[in-house]
Amino acid sequence: MNDAPAIPLRFTLNGRAVAIIADPMLRLADLLREKLRLTGTKIGCNAGDCGACTVLLDGRQVCACLVPAGQVEGRAVVTVEGLAESGRLATLQAAFLRHGAAQCGICTPGMLMAAADLLARTPHPDEAMVEDALGGVLCRCTGYRKIIEAVLAACGGAEAALDQDTRMDAVGARLARVDGVAKITGSEAFGADAWPDPPFLSLRVIRSPHAHARFSFGDFDPLLAAHPGLVRVLTASDVPRNLFGIYPVGKDQPVLAEGYVRYRGEAVLALLGDAETLADINEGNIPIRWQPLPPLSFAAAAAADAVQLHAHAPGNVLCRGRVVCGDVATGLAAGVAHAEIGVTTSFVEHAYIEPEAGYARRVGDRIEIFACTQTPYMDRDELAGILGLRPEQVRVIPSAVGGGFGGKLDLSLQPLLCLAAWLTGQSVRMVYSRSESMAATTKRHPARIQAEAAADAEGRLTGFRFTGDFNTGAYASWGPTVAGRVPVHAMGPYRVPHVAAHSTALYTNDPPAGAFRGFGVPQAALATEALMDLLADRLGEDRLEFRLKNALRPGDRLATGQVLGEGAALAACLEALRPHWHALRAEAASRNAASDSALRHGVGIACMWYGIGNTGMSNPSEMVIGVTREGRVVLYSGAVDIGQGSNTIMRQIAAAALGIPAAAIDLVTGDTDRTRDAGKTSASRQTFVSGNAARLAAEALRETILRRANGAPDAGLAFRDGAILISHDGVETRLDPAAMVPDAQDLVLRGEGRFDPPTTALDDDGQGIPYASYAFAAQIAAVAVDTELGVTRVEKIIAAHEVGRAINPTLVEGQIHGGIAQGLGLALMEEYVPGRTENLHDYLIPTIGDVPPIEVILIEEPDPLGPFGAKGVGEPALIATAPAIFNAISDATGVRPTAAPCTPDRLLTLLRAAGGEHVP
Amino acid sequence: MGLYLRPQTLPDALSALAAGRYTILSGATDHFPARVLATPAEDILDIGAIAELDTIRLDAEGIWIPARATWRAVIDAGLPASAAALVAAARQIGGQQVQNTATVVGNLCNASPAADGIPPLLALDAEVELARLGGRRRMKVADFVLGNRRTARAPDELVLGVHIPLPARPGSSVFEKLGARAYLVISIVAVAVSAEFLPDRRIAALRVAVGACSPRAMRLPALEAALAGLLPDPALVSEDHLAPLSPIDDVRASAAYRRAATLVLLRRAIARLLVPEARAA
Numbered sequence A: 001m002n003d004a005p006a007i008p009l010r011f012t013l014n015g016r017a018v019a020i021i022a023d024p025m026l027r028l029a030d031l032l033r034e035k036l037r038l039t040g041t042k043i044g045c046n047a048g049d050c051g052a053c054t055v056l057l058d059g060r061q062v063c064a065c066l067v068p069a070g071q072v073e074g075r076a077v078v079t080v081e082g083l084a085e086s087g088r089l090a091t092l093q094a095a096f097l098r099h100g101a102a103q104c105g106i107c108t109p110g111m112l113m114a115a116a117d118l119l120a121r122t123p124h125p126d127e128a129m130v131e132d133a134l135g136g137v138l139c140r141c142t143g144y145r146k147i148i149e150a151v152l153a154a155c156g157g158a159e160a161a162l163d164q165d166t167r168m169d170a171v172g173a174r175l176a177r178v179d180g181v182a183k184i185t186g187s188e189a190f191g192a193d194a195w196p197d198p199p200f201l202s203l204r205v206i207r208s209p210h211a212h213a214r215f216s217f218g219d220f221d222p223l224l225a226a227h228p229g230l231v232r233v234l235t236a237s238d239v240p241r242n243l244f245g246i247y248p249v250g251k252d253q254p255v256l257a258e259g260y261v262r263y264r265g266e267a268v269l270a271l272l273g274d275a276e277t278l279a280d281i282n283e284g285n286i287p288i289r290w291q292p293l294p295p296l297s298f299a300a301a302a303a304a305d306a307v308q309l310h311a312h313a314p315g316n317v318l319c320r321g322r323v324v325c326g327d328v329a330t331g332l333a334a335g336v337a338h339a340e341i342g343v344t345t346s347f348v349e350h351a352y353i354e355p356e357a358g359y360a361r362r363v364g365d366r367i368e369i370f371a372c373t374q375t376p377y378m379d380r381d382e383l384a385g386i387l388g389l390r391p392e393q394v395r396v397i398p399s400a401v402g403g404g405f406g407g408k409l410d411l412s413l414q415p416l417l418c419l420a421a422w423l424t425g426q427s428v429r430m431v432y433s434r435s436e437s438m439a440a441t442t443k444r445h446p447a448r449i450q451a452e453a454a455a456d457a458e459g460r461l462t463g464f465r466f467t468g469d470f471n472t473g474a475y476a477s478w479g480p481t482v483a484g485r486v487p488v489h490a491m492g493p494y495r496v497p498h499v500a501a502h503s504t505a506l507y508t509n510d511p512p513a514g515a516f517r518g519f520g521v522p523q524a525a526l527a528t529e530a531l532m533d534l535l536a537d538r539l540g541e542d543r544l545e546f547r548l549k550n551a552l553r554p555g556d557r558l559a560t561g562q563v564l565g566e567g568a569a570l571a572a573c574l575e576a577l578r579p580h581w582h583a584l585r586a587e588a589a590s591r592n593a594a595s596d597s598a599l600r601h602g603v604g605i606a607c608m609w610y611g612i613g614n615t616g617m618s619n620p621s622e623m624v625i626g627v628t629r630e631g632r633v634v635l636y637s638g639a640v641d642i643g644q645g646s647n648t649i650m651r652q653i654a655a656a657a658l659g660i661p662a663a664a665i666d667l668v669t670g671d672t673d674r675t676r677d678a679g680k681t682s683a684s685r686q687t688f689v690s691g692n693a694a695r696l697a698a699e700a701l702r703e704t705i706l707r708r709a710n711g712a713p714d715a716g717l718a719f720r721d722g723a724i725l726i727s728h729d730g731v732e733t734r735l736d737p738a739a740m741v742p743d744a745q746d747l748v749l750r751g752e753g754r755f756d757p758p759t760t761a762l763d764d765d766g767q768g769i770p771y772a773s774y775a776f777a778a779q780i781a782a783v784a785v786d787t788e789l790g791v792t793r794v795e796k797i798i799a800a801h802e803v804g805r806a807i808n809p810t811l812v813e814g815q816i817h818g819g820i821a822q823g824l825g826l827a828l829m830e831e832y833v834p835g836r837t838e839n840l841h842d843y844l845i846p847t848i849g850d851v852p853p854i855e856v857i858l859i860e861e862p863d864p865l866g867p868f869g870a871k872g873v874g875e876p877a878l879i880a881t882a883p884a885i886f887n888a889i890s891d892a893t894g895v896r897p898t899a900a901p902c903t904p905d906r907l908l909t910l911l912r913a914a915g916g917e918h919v920p
Numbered sequence B: 001m002g003l004y005l006r007p008q009t010l011p012d013a014l015s016a017l018a019a020g021r022y023t024i025l026s027g028a029t030d031h032f033p034a035r036v037l038a039t040p041a042e043d044i045l046d047i048g049a050i051a052e053l054d055t056i057r058l059d060a061e062g063i064w065i066p067a068r069a070t071w072r073a074v075i076d077a078g079l080p081a082s083a084a085a086l087v088a089a090a091r092q093i094g095g096q097q098v099q100n101t102a103t104v105v106g107n108l109c110n111a112s113p114a115a116d117g118i119p120p121l122l123a124l125d126a127e128v129e130l131a132r133l134g135g136r137r138r139m140k141v142a143d144f145v146l147g148n149r150r151t152a153r154a155p156d157e158l159v160l161g162v163h164i165p166l167p168a169r170p171g172s173s174v175f176e177k178l179g180a181r182a183y184l185v186i187s188i189v190a191v192a193v194s195a196e197f198l199p200d201r202r203i204a205a206l207r208v209a210v211g212a213c214s215p216r217a218m219r220l221p222a223l224e225a226a227l228a229g230l231l232p233d234p235a236l237v238s239e240d241h242l243a244p245l246s247p248i249d250d251v252r253a254s255a256a257y258r259r260a261a262t263l264v265l266l267r268r269a270i271a272r273l274l275v276p277e278a279r280a281a
């Protein structure tokens, strides 16, 4: 907000003199972005907490969101745009590209500037110095390890392997991200980095301060009169169809609440006007009368006398999930060893560093929205429904996405932006503040789990019972997905003859819980993997060997009745971990024996499995690839790259299927007007599902070309100087695209691919084929617990992942690192409390100093259905980490954490209850 | 619209303060985060251009940390071992971005219960120097910080800096911070201990301060007295010594945990007083 009269300012920016008239209390980040349109400097929090805005001021790293413009007078500012030396990437940037240190890229400019400060002063830093220098920049995607490697490599450290995208065998190559240069130069356009043509309006949403309340509006005329810049007030009555939701039936969430709110942060009205006016309006002057009601908590939601939050959901039950096979009572009774556990988890915030942002504009009788999203086609159809338009009237142009993790699968600011632009005919822009992003959007479901298991004298699991309640918050969102997925996975990747697994998603007055990496499976795994340790211990078996003995293998029948196909290689993961397991355990034992200090060392192991794609539901992807008249190959991919690298992966797969290098393929992404529906970027499905569509499309194009040229099936293809060259046995045939007739998409030759994983719906007992492919993994965590303070430090993670085929090993490792960092946060520090942790200093995510060295072991056992054998890895990366850490804490201290996060005060309470601080 | 003044000299700043009500702005690292949700109308006095408040000085009298000295400046100043606690705190404040702009005096004036700078200043027996047009005064940090975000500064006063006296005998100081992650973390508890030693390593004088366990950081006189004249023995720290503290439950930890952790940190700090590396700045 402009606060003081503008004054002339002079400073040096990236080596050039700048003179500008500006409000001296404007934050430097806003000055750079809004006034100078240098958008490489990102804003993730506006409070110094994330470091995305890091720039150099007189050579020192500072947060541009904390520097008043008045203080840059006469000084030198360097931003990421000033890093490249005369158009060439700086050494540091090149190292980031080579090492895959940028995923979504929103933190990358800040990381680069912090590192540039360090390297200017300390040409040869060690790892600890890198951590100290970058400790003020948060990254939610990478787990930091590749960033550290890149900084060290930039000053002479070990260089990562990098393959050239001109090589022929694109699959399996460590190619740089296709969008990597944009991310490390700051030129990538995220939601807040593009503006509509002026004049445009801004939008400010007024949200409920109460978790549960009725409300009514007074007269808005005095407010409108007092603020000439206020164009309009939007309320529920302005929304044509004021109900949305993920699933076709059971849409339950209003765009703007109608006299009744169900969570703190729910939108009740929107102000439309110029940005300054909106910022000046005091919330207290908006005529809303609140009548707070007692909020319904998770603990109380299932009680018989609980208030009913939705008419369609008696007992506040959104839905239930169930997988039953055999007779669980018989199975449990057949065991000689029994174990039981109760586990609770908290709300977890996605904490992507990019808050939601974008703009909408009306073009005739169509509406266009540019914003961050993980699912353009679902957005399109849902927005059409809300506005009462046909889907073709809505165009969704995804911005670059600064992290999603499931949190950008739901609509956030899109409905209001589109509504405002539709009603006024003017372009409308909005950027969520950090607190708004946290208060308004979805979270990971808190869980309350009770589970028991038994094993026979040979150490084979005989029965498993699981009951999980999930707090789905005020609205359904992805609650049904969680309730459906959890019972399928609850028993873990093990053979169990008798299973009863039940889940319930309960409505409460908490924020809507939605999709978050793993859809409830990470919560369930905390219980399951604790049971595996308890059973192994009771039987006197090694914890790894016990898991190996029970590990699912190809040909095994799952609790759903499905028979597991080839490529399920959990056993190989465990076998790969075995030497590390023994070495780390021996090391922990000797460190514990060597000292009687309060620091206790322990090692934990956990396994996981994860079905790729939607649960027992169709989820097709379509891709188009073609040749232009100029002889370029273009892949039209609707798969949104949220940092995980699908743009790069699709290109590699298509290149390999065509038989050309990746460099020969241009990519057109996103944009519902230009690309087909590739489904949502979730459920770890893009590589497997969309990758298959890309493969099929490329194969179809190859066939078309060969048919035209009468080429042999194994002929070589090349695109050179505008021509297509087909060679076989030393004979070269030439096709001339310039001479062909282009179609409506300007393609002269095309291939289309569609893939829908073969699944069947689950019946009432959860019997069916929920997924076409499963990924498996096992991880080991080594921890040190300060038993006097309850503080846990993770010292090492070793992760063995069975990925089918690593299309791009660097990207796969990056996914695993990032998932592990999020798993570590879930285990030790992340707990969202509405109204109390709506910022990034009260809500803690791991920093660069919290993520330990990670060793990734990739097991490549081709999946029969996967493109070139590949499966997904996005969610599998996270699931085993928290249980491995919990098991390690238990190994170190003898007490078993049962509530996530296991914060210092929770752990100390457990330690004290167990009697004494020095538990061996 | 508010005024924005950026005086070049101290007299200009003091004249402005004498003439009107200003919000003093220094490194802005508390200022801006407090204004994320709403921006009040206010007149700003930006002291960032007053060169005479920049330089840390070390002389026979002690250490002078002027208003514009940043945490970075404290780290780089080569302070004597007796002030190691302040340097250790500087290294653990925020990330380096914050250390590069945030000032020690701003941390003190902001008077957060969890300010990491205040326990070391208390333990080092620092004094605050304030100036108004036509007058200066000095007071102990303990008298300056009145409560949660309350200080003894009058609206027309500027804090010029803090004096840290040099110990009469060989001394060392230690800072221990407990947070729930490695960087960028608000303290659950922070303790600072400073001691002067007799030639036989017995404690001649001891000052102990605890932050984040009461509305303002405080000294623990009973503990200080209990250890005087003795070798620094962690076992002598007892729960009773924490009686003046009044920790609260919040999102970071429970009150009971804070008490337990304080005891542990104090014992560790006392144990570290004699460890040589703890004394190196």
Ligand SMILES: Cc1cc2nc3c(=O)[nH]c(=O)nc-3n(C[C@@H](O)[C@@H](O)[C@H](O)COP(=O)(O)OP(=O)(O)OC[C@H]3O[C@@H](n4cnc5c(N)ncnc54)[C@H](O)[C@@H]3O)c2cc1C
Pocket (backbone or CB within 6 Å): A047, A048, A049, B023, B024, B025, B026, B027, B028, B029, B030, B031, B032, B033, B047, B067, B092, B093, B094, B095, B098, B101, B102, B103, B104, B105, B106, B107, B108, B109, B110, B114, B115, B116, B117, B153, B157, B158, B159, B160, B184, B185, B186, B187
């Ligand atoms: C991301 C982040 C992390 C942080 N981490 C920590 C941490 O770990 N530990 C910690 O203790 N603090 C932490 N802080 C807060 C810390 O940066 C501040 O307390 C800082 O030291 C204040 O100094 P400043 O110069 O920025 O003050 P400003 O923000 O400019 O001012 C702070 C207050 O002091 C007043 N003031 C400043 N100078 C004077 C003066 N000379 N005379 C009178 N009044 C004055 C101002 O009016 C204002 O009320 C963090 C802040 C951020 C943004």
Ligand code: FES
Pocket (backbone or CB within 6 Å): A042, A043, A044, A045, A046, A047, A048, A049, A050, A051, A052, A053, A054, A063, A064, A065, A066
């Ligand atoms: S935007 Fe500046 S630190 Fe987050």
Ligand code: FES
Pocket (backbone or CB within 6 Å): A101, A102, A103, A104, A105, A106, A107, A108, A138, A139, A140, A141, A142, A353, A402, A403, A643
């Ligand atoms: S790459 Fe760091 S936040 Fe996405």
